Amino acid sequence: MKQIYMDHHATTPVDAEVLEAMMPALTTEFGNPSSNTHAYGHAARYMVDAARAQVARLIAATSPDEIIFTSGATEADNLALKGVVHAKEHMADRNMITLAIEHKAVLDTAVRLEKEHVEIRFARMDPYGVVDLDDLEKKIDKNTILISIQAANSEIGTLQPIRDIGVIAKKHNVPFHTDAVQALGRCEIDVVRDHIDLLSISAHKMYGPKGIGALYVRKGIKLVPIIDGGGHERQMRSGTLNVPGIVGLGKAAEIAKRDLARESVRLLKLRNRLQEGILRRIDHVGINGHPTKRLPNNLNVTFAYVEGESLILACREVALSSGSACTSASLQSSYVLKALKVPDFLAHCSLRFGLGKSNTQEHIDIVIDLLEKGVQRLREMSPLYDMAREGVDIDGVRWSHHHK
Amino acid sequence: MKQIYMDHHATTPVDAEVLEAMMPALTTEFGNPSSNTHAYGHAARYMVDAARAQVARLIAATSPDEIIFTSGATEADNLALKGVVHAKEHMADRNMITLAIEHKAVLDTAVRLEKEHVEIRFARMDPYGVVDLDDLEKKIDKNTILISIQAANSEIGTLQPIRDIGVIAKKHNVPFHTDAVQALGRCEIDVVRDHIDLLSISAHKMYGPKGIGALYVRKGIKLVPIIDGGGHERQMRSGTLNVPGIVGLGKAAEIAKRDLARESVRLLKLRNRLQEGILRRIDHVGINGHPTKRLPNNLNVTFAYVEGESLILACREVALSSGSACTSASLQSSYVLKALKVPDFLAHCSLRFGLGKSNTQEHIDIVIDLLEKGVQRLREMSPLYDMAREGVDIDGVRWSHHHK
Amino acid sequence: MNIWDNYTEKVMDHYENPRNVGIVENANGTGVVGNPACGDVMKLTIRVVNDIIVEAKFKTFGCGAAIATSSMVTEMVKGKNIKEALEISNKGVMEALGGLPKIKRHCSVLAEEALRAAIADYRQNERKS
Amino acid sequence: MNIWDNYTEKVMDHYENPRNVGIVENANGTGVVGNPACGDVMKLTIRVVNDIIVEAKFKTFGCGAAIATSSMVTEMVKGKNIKEALEISNKGVMEALGGLPKIKRHCSVLAEEALRAAIADYRQNERKS
Numbered sequence A, B: 001m002k003q004i005y006m007d008h009h010a011t012t013p014v015d016a017e018v019l020e021a022m023m024p025a026l027t028t029e030f031g032n033p034s035s036n037t038h039a040y041g042h043a044a045r046y047m048v049d050a051a052r053a054q055v056a057r058l059i060a061a062t063s064p065d066e067i068i069f070t071s072g073a074t075e076a077d078n079l080a081l082k083g084v085v086h087a088k089e090h091m092a093d094r095n096m097i098t099l100a101i102e103h104k105a106v107l108d109t110a111v112r113l114e115k116e117h118v119e120i121r122f123a124r125m126d127p128y129g130v131v132d133l134d135d136l137e138k139k140i141d142k143n144t145i146l147i148s149i150q151a152a153n154s155e156i157g158t159l160q161p162i163r164d165i166g167v168i169a170k171k172h173n174v175p176f177h178t179d180a181v182q183a184l185g186r187c188e189i190d191v192v193r194d195h196i197d198l199l200s201i202s203a204h205k206m207y208g209p210k211g212i213g214a215l216y217v218r219k220g221i222k223l224v225p226i227i228d229g230g231g232h233e234r235q236m237r238s239g240t241l242n243v244p245g246i247v248g249l250g251k252a253a254e255i256a257k258r259d260l261a262r263e264s265v266r267l268l269k270l271r272n273r274l275q276e277g278i279l280r281r282i283d284h285v286g287i288n289g290h291p292t293k294r295l296p297n298n299l300n301v302t303f304a305y306v307e308g309e310s311l312i313l314a315c316r317e318v319a320l321s322s323g324s325a326c327t328s329a330s331l332q333s334s335y336v337l338k339a340l341k342v343p344d345f346l347a348h349c350s351l352r353f354g355l356g357k358s359n360t361q362e363h364i365d366i367v368i369d370l371l372e373k374g375v376q377r378l379r380e381m382s383p384l385y386d387m388a389r390e391g392v393d394i395d396g397v398r399w400s401h402h403h404k
Numbered sequence C, D: 001m002n003i004w005d006n007y008t009e010k011v012m013d014h015y016e017n018p019r020n021v022g023i024v025e026n027a028n029g030t031g032v033v034g035n036p037a038c039g040d041v042m043k044l045t046i047r048v049v050n051d052i053i054v055e056a057k058f059k060t061f062g063c064g065a066a067i068a069t070s071s072m073v074t075e076m077v078k079g080k081n082i083k084e085a086l087e088i089s090n091k092g093v094m095e096a097l098g099g100l101p102k103i104k105r106h107c108s109v110l111a112e113e114a115l116r117a118a119i120a121d122y123r124q125n126e127r128k129s
């Protein structure tokens, strides 16, 4: 039997409607949209134009021309940051402002830019990961060339006040980029109202296919491309257009807009049921991320004294992800929880639940049962649980360090 | 009725076998290969591993680890050039050697690198576009950090002596990159035998899907990524893996290898029939590119005194491409023909035939008939044809220049 | 929709059935414009009688749009006097064809220029005679 | 194939049905190794009689591999004398489990270290008494 899928922050299945829309581009309508001397090329161009308009509508962009297709949001984030920075190559001192809990696509790009002598400033956050707007504004100076702050966090689901950030950015005339990958289809975003200049999109996080995304680039924003060769996409991103992917992204955007209100309410109900069930039936539990300003489909929970992977194993009828070192090749616990000063020990005890379209109330009830049993069994095995019950302060003990 | 497709250099349809192989990844097996805590992620990882091995086998790579998946060959070319150059940031003087007839993905990237003070050296070619090996070797010096020479040209089909180039590159200890997009599935390539260090692949040129490609990176070659964020693909290319695309590329590679011998012989026959038919039935015709060292599926013909687009219109039952300005937004005639010193006037009179799996002998005969009639009709309308018959030297006339 | 859907049906009609192809016999005005290196050359010959263009023919090397605009301009000038003919603009030719794709607009300039060149040639011939 | 296919069936069996969970009553050797901040802590208690480990129990906070190696090491030491027990290596534990995924190898080190710590503690207790 298939596992119940509760890892929708990692990726989502392709909607049947989306796949259906893609099929012509994968079969008979296989032309290259750059081929303007025959009907195959023309048909491909129409499909791409239609999809561009669908994506523009999802975020209320003024014109479809402001949508630049990329291979995904990792590329979109790279293009936004590197593109803006490299367009200001003439400035000796440059800085950009971001958050320590951004996706690696932003953080690793920032590290790369640091090597090119761009100063990276991290705005302060509250313990839930919400940006401190005063601190953000204080960090802006005349050499600030970009603010990059995500709309929603993929681990803890915390939402940022993007409209407030947009207002501050506009006031200081600094371009504002937001990675909206997790928020799209779950929260309403309007690039005009929210004063967003650049916005990253990934299809496979909203029931579209993998390998396709987009960067919204407000008219007037200049970017140096990271991929050269032929000058596609308004000279900002070269390469033969991924027509089936683009059609899929377009359809996914259309559906996301259409179903947003209904689906986000449904997910919120399921998430709350999950949260309440866990809190009612399991003790020594903590919720990571903001109590209310969070994605309707996200829950991130620390089950103290139980290592995350071992708990996932106990729930292996369900596909889940953890903030645990033991599920990643790097053996580092979640950098997001770390940045929010969650002690490493507790970060290792955290699970992420990412709900989605396929999930039902029954799934929620199954996972609560599994968690309750699993936590109980694993705590009985846990030397830390014993210590805690005996009143030992776990943080106070001098532990041996066996991992280097 | 659908047009007969003869533009297989621009893109190819997805093979039915390839699409079938992709379907699981587009439906039930939708996991993210980075998700290592559940069965969806594991299944995705297996599919990616299998595809990586298929691609490695096509080019006889020593290890599947040497295959880095990208969004296509444009990105692969960018990664090869920028990746090698940026890994040598410490060198004050750097140069790379390439050809003036490379794909724009290489040429535009070279232009970008020139702005970063990398010297671009163009090796000489014969009038067919074949590299002059002596000149190539003379252009290498101690500051040469890369040779990038394509395996086959997408317009004129000329093949380069990549093994000879590889030997020279190895002798001087310079990494050798080849854009093999057009050659794969049509000519045999062996990265070990041919001493290739980096090789670009695009799925949609060999009956795979658009939006996926790969860069072969020989073990030991160091690249700085152009897309950062998470460290996928041996730290060389971040971003969620495009699993359906990768599976499609893998299957396409498998089929390309399997069918290479048979299909290339079949295409060669068809191409020769087309070439002979044209030469027999139409006068004032010239073949561009090498007479024998060329892709089996390529023919590039100049029909003097007839503008390319107008001839394509005359053959509009067939999907064709031209070297004409009037088919491109840039109004520039083919830079490839220009680099080979084909006069602009004749470049405008050129058509490219790109044969593929779907083409039959009947198609060839249809296109020859259409060309014959079209050329005759258009020459009757052509003032240049009159002048030529009157013995006027068209190049000697002082023409008005109405395009700026 | 047209298989060559960059073009209107009118453009395709003029491409496929161009009007007035050839050289006017006893032409008293000839205009040759364009450049083979740019991909289009148009030769327009006219016969003017009592200030009226009674005949106009073209020969064109160029894309479909160049051929169609050439054909259309010969139709438009016939029967017009010189003053009226000079009022024909590339915009007018395009409109008569139901429009042209953006990247093809320059082709219609060719037709206008050929017309002006032919009329200038006619006037010069007049002065000489 | 196992749904949790990083792990062998043996590992899964020891994760699901861990042997010897708990604290040995009247233990004369105790080892606690690891660090909660690194995601694993193992407490191994043993009772040694006449140089023979007659009882061994564990409590472990850690991933599936950590729990399975803990369970396996308690099985392996039982009935062995101290010298034989000290010959048990992390490799031996891994082999007994049919192997571990690469990124989990460090977990087996934990079991070896806990065993050595428990034996060292036993020796110290012996010396004291």
Ligand SMILES: Cc1ncc(COP(=O)(O)O)c(C=O)c1O
Pocket (backbone or CB within 6 Å): A009, A071, A072, A073, A074, A075, A077, A103, A105, A150, A152, A153, A154, A179, A181, A182, A201, A202, A203, A204, A212, A213, B238, B239, B240
């Ligand atoms: C917030 C966020 N940004 C960026 C990405 C990267 O997007 P992609 O998978 O399209 O490269 C992801 C997902 O991995 C994400 O969750």
Ligand SMILES: Cc1ncc(COP(=O)(O)O)c(C=O)c1O
Pocket (backbone or CB within 6 Å): A238, A239, A240, B009, B071, B072, B073, B074, B075, B077, B103, B105, B150, B152, B153, B154, B179, B181, B182, B201, B202, B203, B204, B212, B213
């Ligand atoms: C020789 C060559 N290199 C590179 C490319 C670019 O590949 P892609 O379409 O995968 O970006 C193409 C095709 O456009 C090509 O023909």
